[in-house]
Amino acid sequence: MHPVEIQCQAENVCATGLRALALITLCACTQQGSEAPAPPKGAVIGVGPSWILDKEVDRWVDTVALLEPSETRPSWRRKALTNLVLPSKLAALLVPAERQLALGRAEHALQALRTTGTLPDEFQEPLESAMGDVNEVGLGRWIMARGLPLGEWSEILEEAGTFLIMRVLEAPDAADWQPNTAIRIEYVHIPYLRPEDQPALLVEQAREQIRIWAVTPEWEWILPQYYQ
Structure with a gap:
């Protein structure tokens, strides 16, 4: 230290x-x-x-x-x-306090996405999309996307300073992924560090x-x- x-x-x-x-x-x-x-x-x-x-x-x-x-x-x-x-x-x-608040918001968002397919009306963070290989989608999201069922919202994932919820819209089976595999995802970040x-x-x-x-x-x- x-x-x-x-x-x-x-x-x-x-x-x-x-x-x-x-x-x-x-x-x-x-x-x-x-x-x-x-x-x-x-x-x-x-x-x-x-x-x-x-x-x-x-x-x-x-x-x-x-x-x-x-x-x-x-x-x-x-x-x-x-x-x-x-x-x-x-x-x-x-x-830690801000992270706990963000986790609660992420749980609320995930429930809404899985039941209605949309984010809550009052939710500030936008639903985003990305398409391409690891460089275009981002290392963390590309790695975390492999193996997710197509069209289903993921569990609450976490990157540095933010929670992440996503669903894979286009991707091959996990066994068929290659280093240059292109995918298409939708996702929302719920940050506790802006x-x-x-x-x-x-x-x-x-x-x-x-x-x-x-x-x-x-x-x-x-x-x-x-x-x-």
Whole structure:
């Protein structure tokens, strides 16, 4: 853990994000040297007060492998961890109250989408669409879309700073996906870190300040050294 000085500059991050990050930093620093709680079954990475389970990473590994078939399973796990799971876990620690509110809104939106096919009238976030390969749809959405039943709204998924609900409108069977597979999806984001909060910057600063460690020797090799 490497605490850094955070200055309130307009070009840095918004005040809400700064306050959240400062609170997490303070909490992490005051707990330095204390004994970590016993990890739950399946935990492979500790992130401050939370844990990443092996199943959270491994659910995406087979799809990551499609993009880099010459790599090995530890490398695929590393890509899934650092591109999908760890950023979301760090973002979730920054503003827990706002995240909980966003989760409630996501549950409300999902219920409406599954029962009426539309978002609630008062819902602020728009229903969006994307079509193309991984570069056009986005890495996270492309990976998460594989295996979803056509036309059905997904469970509530999570990317860094936002919940995600989507449905796949056009895609081959999961077994037929290739690195250049094009798909068509509809989706809605329910953010708890807004674009003006600069979530990528907040997550990067959190990575520098929140303790991240591997629970087992196997995952010490998977977790990049600069995260530890």
